[in-house]
Amino acid sequence: MAMLQTVIAKAPEVFLLLSIALGTVLGKVRIKGFAIGGTASILLVSVILGQFGEFVIPGILKSILFGMFVFTIGYRSGPEFFASLNVRTLGQVALAVVIGGTGLIAVLATAYLLKLDAGTASGLAAGALTQSSVIGTASGALQELGLDAAALKTAQGNVAAGYAVTYITGYILVLVFVPYLAPRLMGVDLKAAAEKLEETLASGGEKQSGANLLYRKFQARSHQATKGAGQTVAEIEARIGRRSVVERILRKGEDVEPLPDTVLQLDDEVLVAGPTAAILHADTIVGPETDGEEIMRKVPGEAKEVLVENPDLHGLTLQQIVDRFGSELRGIFLRSLSRRGLDVPITPETRIYVGDVMTVVGHGRDMSRIVPMVGEALASGDRADIAYLAGGLAVGLAVGLLSIAVGSVPLTLGGGGGALVAGLVCGWLRSRKPIIGNIPPAAQQTLIDIGLGGFIAAIGLANGPAAVQAIQANGVALVFAGFFVTLVPMVIGTLFAHRVLKMNPVVICGALAGAMTVDAAVTGACEVAESQTPVLGVAVPYAVANVFLTMLGPIIVATLS
Structure with a gap:
């Protein structure tokens, strides 16, 4: 004792x-x-x-x-x-x-x-x-x-x-x-x-199909432009549907920027990305599928968890966000949405709040464009400020x-x-200026x-x-x-x-x-x-x-x- x-x-x-x-x-x-x-x-x-x-x-x-x-x-x-x-x-x-x-x-x-x-x-x-x-x-x-x-x-x-x-x-x-x-x-x-709420949300999705961002399977496939020769990128994407995108065009070994009005020429090598179910029939629209070793090498696919920090998105529905961002969402797909660690059902009427975590899928160029508009990508290796x-x-x-x-x-x-009060202000400042004051989620939980x-x-x-x-x-x-x-x-x-x-x-x-x-x-x-x-x-x-x-x-x- x-x-x-x-x-x-x-x-x-x-x-x-x-x-x-x-x-x-x-x-x-x-x-x-x-x-x-x-x-x-x-x-x-x-x-x-x-x-x-x-x-x-x-x-x-x-x-x-x-x-x-x-x-x-x-x-x-x-x-x-x-x-x-x-x-x-x-x-x-x-x-x-x-x-x-x-x-x-x-x-x-x-x-x-x-x-x-x-x-x-x-x-x-x-x-x-x-x-x-x-x-x-x-x-x-x-x-x-x-x-x-x-x-x-x-x-x-x-x-x-x-x-x-x-x-x-x-x-x-x-x-x-x-x-x-x-x-x-x-x-x-x-x-x-x-069940009734889910039906209501789903019916809103049928009326506003443009907000269909959710895809569980995402692929990229290479095609040789034969049937698609003479058509614009926008026309090809519209025919394939389901928000599929032309990610890259190689013409005689040189890159051609895939703008909506870019016209495909015979034997162009075309990389099409999107949900598996949509791009399976891309060969009937663009042309035969190829190995695509060269064209895929520089366009890696990514999946990132993105913390929503943009206060302008707070309380908006997915449909409203799609309408606001428009073509900026080209090539970006929402795999899942979580709120306080719980999965949130995804429909056009689902509201997004600051603090939500989106898992988005896309290729590097598209991801680097959209992530800063939403918030910041979560990285486990980040150190606290x-x-x-x-x-x-x-x-x-x-x-x-x-x-x-x-x-x-x-x-x-x-x-x-x-x-x-200081924490509230510091957290808010961090959301406005993401380059300062980083405290990763794991560090936050440890401090708590x-x-x-x-x-x-x-x-x-x-x-x-x-x-x-x-x-x-x-x-x-x-x-x-x-x-x-x-x-x-x-x-x-x-x-x-x-x-x-x-x-x-x-x-x-x-x-x-x-x-x-x-x-x-x-x-x-x-x-x-x-x-x-x-x-x-x-x-x-x-x-x-x-x-x-x-x-x-x-x-x-x-x-x-």
Whole structure:
């Protein structure tokens, strides 16, 4: 035991890292398909380890860890958040704000009825609204109240207790509500509604066949121009159809630019690219197929994952994007579209949002033309711009020091709020000027996992005994309060979206999951619907909720202090 106390006193970081490791492993354990996730597990492990002694975690470490987490959340959400502030996505923004606003009212009403302190109420908001970042912004706001060390420790322990008791029940409620209860509340069968939505989207595709960008198989074949001699490139492409393109023309060993009005001459070697089903019969239009070793050598085919960063595309349908880009899309094919790691069904009416990832197929020349117009190609070998990250985070933490006195209560963003705002701005600037501030997706996820996991572990270790006392005092009441705070905003949000905004029920289910920032609920809705269409509603509410819910911490502390 003496050795244990020595480690706690001299190297508390050992237990902090151990909490992250054990909590992450525990969070992946599934019981009948359900896992509580890394954040809640890390807090649970750290609170248990916190019972072994008095841990002193330096405040600067907690500030940096939480700052890294919330800055990266802002950086990731920034382009999508600012792009969402337009008429096209106003309904989904309104839904996220309504859910966050009613959640705040529910928390404050519960705190008043149960006489909860600001710390416990903040933990209740973080857990029941499934937004872990509230822990950090609330803890920062509590530090600004001028409490003595003992009172601050108790208040922060109450934050951890409120979160620990309500997060798991809140998470489960969202998982159940989105795919099962929300459709019942709207009086619809989710599977039937998804089928109807798919039919509607498909019928739009028949009317607007120009938007048919989706091809699963893509090939390039070489032909000798015999039957096609005397015809223009545009005429050849139109006869083959399905957006096939003439990629290259060799005439007596010399390249001829394949412009739409270029006329093929007898025995030209012609490279035709496009969907396999279309170019199989190109020999009947152009001429016999050849080996094409020389003509294919300098025109390599490519498939790239492209991150959508152009704010002008945010909220547009694929058909509208095709109309906008016109001939620039010549030779480009969309293989798949994903949103927050989930496949999105592709139809002419599918809306594209900043942050989506398109897998596009084409030849090098075409790809280099279109990729910058959409965003940037994702490359696993990219390195993070550490100067941009550290500089942005420093500015954000400094901004968080500013405060405005509301009566006797100082209202401040705190370090967490400042870092969030800085992340939003830095992410937005990066989308406008892609040559600066690169933080690859893998690096973003690492910063989020280490930042939040480390901060939660620090809170649990430092306030473990206080958290246990708070759970013992308010545990049962918090469980029921958590049910109330989770359900009220989702019920009101569902009715608001269905009856006021007149949104499609399938899209509403995805939007609810986004507004509660629970990715697994989208997956559940897709499984019940037997369709990927719920994913269509996720993007905008998720981006808005990450910002709006995170800022609830200081509001709750200021209101209840």
